[in-house]
Amino acid sequence: MSAVDPPITAVREAVTRALIEDLEPLGDVTSALLPPGQQATAAFVAREEGVVAGGSCALETFRQVDPDVEIQWRVDDGAAVDPGTEIGRVIGSLASILIAERTALNFLCHLSGVASYTRRFVRAAHGDARIWDTRKTTPGLRALEKAAVRAGGGRNHRGNLSEWVLLKDNHIAGMGITEAVARARERWPARTVQVEADTLAQVDEALAADADIVLLDNMTPEQVATAVQKRGGARRPLLEVSGGVTLQTVSRYAGTGVDLISVGALTHSAPILDIGLDIVEVR
Numbered sequence: 185m186s187a188v189d190p191p192i193t194a195v196r197e198a199v200t201r202a203l204i205e206d207l208e209p210l211g212d213v214t215s216a217l218l219p220p221g222q223q224a225t226a227a228f229v230a231r232e233e234g235v236v237a238g239g240s241c242a243l244e245t246f247r248q249v250d251p252d253v254e255i256q257w258r259v260d261d262g263a264a265v266d267p268g269t270e271i272g273r274v275i276g277s278l279a280s281i282l283i284a285e286r287t288a289l290n291f292l293c294h295l296s297g298v299a300s301y302t303r304r305f306v307r308a309a310h311g312d313a314r315i316w317d318t319r320k321t322t323p324g325l326r327a328l329e330k331a332a333v334r335a336g337g338g339r340n341h342r343g344n345l346s347e348w349v350l351l352k353d354n355h356i357a358g359m360g361i362t363e364a365v366a367r368a369r370e371r372w373p374a375r376t377v378q379v380e381a382d383t384l385a386q387v388d389e390a391l392a393a394d395a396d397i398v399l400l401d402n403m404t405p406e407q408v409a410t411a412v413q414k415r416g417g418a419r420r421p422l423l424e425v426s427g428g429v430t431l432q433t434v435s436r437y438a439g440t441g442v443d444l445i446s447v448g449a450l451t452h453s454a455p456i457l458d459i460g461l462d463i464v465e466v467r
Contacts, residue, residue: 189240195241212279222466226462228459233266234303235300237295238291246284249283256274256275297457298450298454299335300454305434312435312438315445333450349376350399353380376396378395384410408425408442412442
C-alpha cells in the first residue's frame with residue numbers, strides 16, 4: 185500500500201454500495217444476452233491530460249463482479265497521463281467486463297478528476313505553500329477523495345470531527361478565543377487546536393492563546409501578509425488561508441509566506457478526468 189492509496193476497507197465498502205446501486209434487482213440484463221464464455225481484452229485510456237487516481241476502486245469493482253478477471257495496470261495512482269495514454273488492461277469474461285465497466289469508470293474518472301484538479305493548484309502555488317483539502321467531500325467517499333488529493337500532490341486536512349479541535353466563529357461566539365483554547369487544552373491535551381480568525385485582532389488573540397494553527401478566513405492577500413508578519417520567525421502556529429481561493433488567486437496567497445491553503449473545490453467541484461474503457465479484442 186502506497187501513501188496515496190485509500191484504506192482498503194473504505195474501498196470495499198464504497199464499491200459494494202456502488203454495485204448494489206447499479207445491479208439490483210436483476211443484474212445487467214443487457215450483458216446477460218452475450219454468448220456464454222465469450223472473452224475479451226479492454227483498455228482504460230485517458231482522453232485528456234491529468235493525474236490518475238482511483239485504481240484500487242476500479243480493481244475492487246472487477247474483483248467483486250468476477251474474481252477471474254485480470255487487471256494489468258500500466259500506471260499507478262499519482263502518475264501523470266496524456267490523451268491516449270493506456271492506464272491499464274482488463275482481461276476476462278466480456279460480460280463481466282461490461283457489468284463492471286461503468287462503476288469502475290465512475291470511480292476512476294471522479295477520483296482522477298480530484299487528483300488532476302489538485303495538481304493544478306499545487307503547481308499554481310509554486311511550492312510556496314502546501315495545498316490541502318477540507319471536509320467538503322462527497323458523503324461516503326471522503327477517504328477515497330482525500331487519497332485522490334494526495335495522489336495529486338496535495339495534503340489532507342482533518343478527516344473528521346474527532347481528529348482535532350477546530351474552533352470556528354460559531355464555537356467561539358459565546359466565550360472568545362482565549363477561553364475556547366484553554367478549554368480545549370484542558371479537555372483534549374493531546375489534540376491539535378486550530379482557531380478560525382476573521383480579523384487581524386482575532387489573529388493577535390489566537391497567537392497569544394498559543395493555538396497550534398490559525399485559520400485566516402476570507403482575508404485578502406494583504407491581510408494574510410500582515411498576519412504572517414505578526415507571527416514573525418516562529419515555526420508555530422501554522423497559518424492557513426481558507427475561503428474562496430481559486431486557481432487565479434492561489435499564487436498571490438502562497439507568496440505571502442503562509443504555510444497552508446485549504447481549497448474545498450478540490451473535492452466538491454473538481455471536474456472528472458475523461459477516461460474510457462475500449463474493447464481491444466473479443467475472443
